[in-house]
Amino acid sequence: MNDSKGRKSGSSDSPPPDLKRERDELLHSISKGTRITEEFAREHERLEARLRELESENASLRAKVEADSAVRELLEKIERLETDKRELLSRFHAAEAASTEVSARVQEIEAEFANLANLFVASNQLHGSLSPRGVMRRIKEVLAQLVGAERYCLYLAGPDKHELVPIAFEGVSGDKVSPIPVDRGPIGDVFRSGSAAVNEDRDPSQGSHDAPAAVIPLSVDDQRVGVIAIFSTLSQKKRFDTIDFELFKLLGQHAAAALVSASLFAHADRKFPGLESFIDLSV
Amino acid sequence: MAEYSCLIVEDSPMMRQLLVFALARVKNLRVTEADDGVDGLRKLASARYDIIVTDINMPIMDGLKLVKRVRSDPVHKDTPIVIITTEGSHEDRQRALQLGANAYITKPIQAPQVIATVKELLKIE
Numbered sequence: 001m002n003d004s005k006g007r008k009s010g011s012s013d014s015p016p017p018d019l020k021r022e023r024d025e026l027l028h029s030i031s032k033g034t035r036i037t038e039e040f041a042r043e044h045e046r047l048e049a050r051l052r053e054l055e056s057e058n059a060s061l062r063a064k065v066e067a068d069s070a071v072r073e074l075l076e077k078i079e080r081l082e083t084d085k086r087e088l089l090s091r092f093h094a095a096e097a098a099s100t101e102v103s104a105r106v107q108e109i110e111a112e113f114a115n116l117a118n119l120f121v122a123s124n125q126l127h128g129s130l131s132p133r134g135v136m137r138r139i140k141e142v143l144a145q146l147v148g149a150e151r152y153c154l155y156l157a158g159p160d161k162h163e164l165v166p167i168a169f170e171g172v173s174g175d176k177v178s179p180i181p182v183d184r185g186p187i188g189d190v191f192r193s194g195s196a197a198v199n200e201d202r203d204p205s206q207g208s209h210d211a212p213a214a215v216i217p218l219s220v221d222d223q224r225v226g227v228i229a230i231f232s233t234l235s236q237k238k239r240f241d242t243i244d245f246e247l248f249k250l251l252g253q254h255a256a257a258a259l260v261s262a263s264l265f266a267h268a269d270r271k272f273p274g275l276e277s278f279i280d281l282s283v
Numbered sequence: 284m285a286e287y288s289c290l291i292v293e294d295s296p297m298m299r300q301l302l303v304f305a306l307a308r309v310k311n312l313r314v315t316e317a318d319d320g321v322d323g324l325r326k327l328a329s330a331r332y333d334i335i336v337t338d339i340n341m342p343i344m345d346g347l348k349l350v351k352r353v354r355s356d357p358v359h360k361d362t363p364i365v366i367i368t369t370e371g372s373h374e375d376r377q378r379a380l381q382l383g384a385n386a387y388i389t390k391p392i393q394a395p396q397v398i399a400t401v402k403e404l405l406k407i408e
Contacts, residue, residue, distance in 0.1 A: 107395075110308070114394030117304035125297045141297050148391035234369060236389055 115243040118146055119250055126254045130270070132262045136168050139228075139255050144170065147247055148237035149230045150205070153177050154255075156218075156226035157191065164191055164227060172231060176209050190215040191227050196248055198240060207232040214240065216248045218256035225256045287405050288313045288330070292323035292337035292349060293367070298392070302336060305394035309401060320344025324352055327359055334405055336365045336397070339375050347379055354383040363404035367392060 015023065125138040136154075143149040151171030155164035158179070164187060166177040182188045190197050198214040199207070207213030209231050218226040228251060289312055293299045299316050306314050315332070317323035319341045327335075335353060339346035346366055353359045363385040368376045376387050386400050402408075 110395055110398075113308070114305065117301065117394060121297055121300045121304065124300065138297065141295060144390075145295060145298055146301075146391055234390070237391065 115246060118243055119246055122146055122247055122250055123254060126250075126258045129258075130262050130265045132259060132266055135255075135258045135262045139251070139259075140168060140170060142247065142251065143228070143230065147230065147244055148234045149232075150234045151207075151209075151231040152229060153231070154218075154226065154228050155180065155187065155191075156256075156259075157182070157224070164188065167226070172209065185210070186212060187215055187227055187229050190217050191224060193217075194219070194224050196252065198245070198248070200240065203238050204230070204233040204240060205235045205237055214244075214248065216252050218252055220256045220260050225260070228252075228255070286311045286313060287333040287407070288315065289334045289336060289401065290315050290317060290323060290326055290332040292317045292320060292335065292341070292346070294319050294338065294341040298338065298367075301392065301394070302397060305392075305397040306336075306401060308394070308398050309405075309407065311407075312401070312405075320346065320349040320352075323349055327353065327356065331358060332362060334363045334365065334401055335359070336367065336401070338367045339379060340369075347375065347382060350379050350382045350384050365397075365400055365404065 122142045125142060126135065129135050129138060139154065143152050149170075153169035153172060154167050156167050157163070158165055161182060163179045163181050165179045169177045180187050182191050186197055194217050196214065196216045197212075199211070202211075202213070204213030207230070212229045212231050213233055214230040216228045216230075217224055218228060287309075289306055291299055291302045291306070291314060293302060293316070303314055303316065306312055315326055315330070317326050320337075321344045323335070323337065324344070326332075335349075337346045337349055350364055350366070353362065353364060364379075364383065366376065366379045366384045366387045367390060368379070368387055369390045379387065385404055388396055388400060
């Protein structure tokens with residue numbers, strides 16, 4: 001008999017029912033264990049795969065972060081370099097401007113120095129002689145060599161100051177330089193007014209006897225004694241510069257004084273005045 | 284720093300003084316003055332000069348003769364010569380350049396122009 005109790009009532013090749021149940025339970029447990037183990041194994045594999053995936057992702061992210069950081073650093077460095085460059089450029093432009101300014105100033109100073117040298121030399125020349133002829137030669141030299149006058153005449157006023165008498169001239173014929181009444185023409189006007197007349201709008205080399213390029217009054221101690229008329233300049237002298245006006249001023253104030261001094265000295269037979277002439281000069 | 288020597292040959296004391304003033308602005312340039320061409324030749328015979336600045340119109344020996352003599356002098360045949368002329372003396376200027384002058388300055392002279400010309404010929408900065 002085959003029943004579930006097995007060993008007591010069944011045949012000898014069939015396991016008793018309790019053993020069979022135990023075996024089935026065992027088999028079931030083993031099967032379940034196997035399934036669970038397989039599931040664990042699969043889960044383990046899946047987790048390992050996921051872990052690798054995450055590690056890969058992590059590495060990728062880390063690399064990206066590192067790359068981003070490097071780029072950021074580079075950008076910051078570029079920004080810093082750009083700032084340095086702007087600052088250097090700004091300093092360079094400032095230095096360049098300063099250098100240009102200094103160069104311009106040096107040129108101005110050089111020009112100023114040249115003008116002062118001209119004035120010093122002219123003054124030195126005017127007062128470097130006590131002979132009327134020597135003074136006149138020097139006045140002519142200043143006019144010709146420093147001003148660039150080509151045709152000119154120096155007039156002195158007569159004793160009654162009614163006319164201007166030509167004393168020395170250059171580049172003009174004698175008949176053109178007769179005495180001039182002080183109430184006539186541009187030369188007389190300058191003598192009466194005491195102000196120089198310089199035609200700045202016209203090329204001075206194109207001046208003429210009737211329309212002189214410049215007329216300069218000559219004074220001694222605020223007393224007008226004559227004029228210098230520059231009829232025209234050398235052809236390359238197309239305009240009067242600042243230095244020319246300074247030379248006109250110098251000639252106006254010193255030429256006549258030098259002439260008068262030299263003339264008085266000549267009249268005194270070139271004898272120097274005695275010390276008594278200077279005693280009362282102290283103040 | 285190299286030192287240079289310049290001979291100014293000019294009969295007018297005023298122009299000489301002006302040239303001396305102008306050339307005093309050139310560093311390391313020693314200036315010697317001569318009254319005319321003959322005086323200039325005398326000074327050239329006794330010393331060596333790096334540059335000569337000479338007027339054209341001078342008594343006794345003018346600038347043209349001086350240029351000619353300098354160019355035949357073995358010591359100074361290559362020395363730069365600057366001539367000072369007036370605008371009207373175009374032929375003299377051409378003649379001086381043909382004879383071997385290196386540059387010219389027209390009167391009335393301007394100190395900056397004299398300085399620039401001398402510096403250029405001496406190759407001074």
